Amino acid sequence: MASLVLAFGFFISCTGQRELLTENVEQTETAVLLEQSQELLRDDPGSADGHYMAGVAAYRQAVAETAPYRQDFYELMVTSFDKARQNYDNRSPALDHMHSLQQTAWSQEFARAQATQTDPEASGLTTVHAQNAITLYPDSVQVHLLLSEIYLEQRDLEQAATYLFPVVQSGDRYGAYYERFAYLQTRNGNYDEAGSWYLRSIDWMKSFQSQSLSPADNPAQRGSLLNAYHGAINTLSEAGNTELAISLLNELTTAMDEAGPYHEMLIVQHLYLIRNAALDTYTEFSAPAVEDAMYSIRLSTEAYPELRPFAANEYIDLASAYIDLQTELNDSYQISQSQTVGLFLEEARYYYQAMLDAFPGNEEALYGMAATYNLTGNTDQAEAWLEQVNP
Incomplete structure (x- = not known):
């Protein structure tokens, strides 16, 4: 019985010392805290009190320094507090004190960072x-x-990009930053990575925006979605994923009901992707995605006939560029046998014919028709079209 009383008395004594220690830390000088923490940790490397006092001392040393010299002390403070937390029970008053010091230091540093950001004289800090x-x-x-x-x-x-990455990795809660991260990856030349983040941005925006791409909807949100589409299209194209880029562009084109100038830009982007598909392969190609792109261009020109001459002329330029590329690579290249050239010229003729159907005798269309035949060396057909100019 006597031993039990002694043990209980020892427990009360130790508990009282611990409470006294934590309560008096704030009144204890930094040098004394450092000395006591070293003694405690020398006797017991896992001492919660020792790590706690070391952390408080590091906090005081940090705030006594100017901003550029605080980081090492902050690192020691955080490490010491983390070790102390592992060994304190949940009722220890030291836990609240450590949290308060760490939160106070963080709040002050963050507030100063924000304040100096708008102060030209202190921006370096x-x-x-x-x-x-x-x-x-x-x-x-x-x-x-x-x-x-x-x-x-x-x-x-x-x-x-490095500092934004942990944010976007946190999930859709921060989906608003997907597009910015994709932009940074684009600027850093990481086109595959950028394309995937633009796609995530598109999916994220679609998940909570019940919007079409119509101007009648929220213009600001719609603008962000359009930016994400174009970012994905451009980066996927740069990464060589032309088919997915064209697929996205087709999706965008069919959803748009803008006026002609915007569709002209879409046509330009379609043609750019088709050019990449044709000129980067160095061989004859037949890709369903390219055919889809051509079909999308037709849809745009049906809605806005004034874009037909533009599309037709662009196809002639594409055919000409493809011919130049192939003849440079192969002296014996047979233009008339090229399915790719034929495909481009067929599209150009489609638009010129549509112009003639709407305006018989249209000189631009007649000259354009002649040009499509001259490119392949079919001078008889070219002359037949030219004869219709001012007969």
């Missing part, structure tokens, strides 16, 4: 304060976003 904040809370989305923005302003696109 913006990154320093933000880096201090990220040291205190490495998973802070707010700081990652701020650092990404800072580096973007400094045109350090690689660092901007």
Whole structure:
């Protein structure tokens, strides 16, 4: 019985010492804290009190320094507090104190980073304060976003992408940043990666926006979706994924009900992708995606007939460029045998014929028809069309 009383008394004594220790830490000088923490950790490397006091001392040393010299102390503080938390029970008052110090330091550094960002005279400290904040809370989305923005302003696109990556990796909660991350990857030349993030951006926006691509819908949201489409189309094309790029462009074209100038831009993009498909292969090609692109261009010109001359002339230029490429590669290249050239010229004739159907005797269409035959050396047919000009 006596031993039980002694043991209970020892427990009360130790508990009282611990409470006294944690309550008096704030009143204890930094040098004393460091000395006591070293003694405790020397006797017990896992001592929660020892790590706690070391962390508090590191916090004081950090705030006593100017911003550029705080990071090492913050790192020591965070490490010490993490070790202390592992060994304290959930009722320890030290837990609240550690959280308060860490949160206070983070809030001050983050606030200073934001303040100096708009102060030209102190802008050099913006990154320093933000880096201090990220040291205190490495998973802070707010700081990652701020650092990404800072580096973007400094045109350090690689660092901007590095700090934005953990944010977009967090899932659709931060889907609004998918497009920005895709843009940064594009600027860094990572076209495959950029294309995949643009696609995620499109899916994310579609998941909560019950919108078509009509101007009647929210213009700002619609603009973001269009940007994501065009970003995906361009980057996928650069990455060599032409068929998926054309598929997206077809989807965009059929959804649009804009006026002619926008469709002209879509036609240009279609033709650019077709050109890539043709001129990058160095061989005759027959791709369903290219045929789909040509069909989309036809749809646009049916809606806006004034775009027919533009489309026809572009197809002639495509045929001419393809001929130049092939003859450069092969002296014996037979233009008349080329299915690719024939495909382009057939499309050009389709538009010229549509122009003639609408306006018989249209000189631009007649000259265009003649040009399509001259390209393949069929001068008789070319002359037959030219004879119809001012007969």
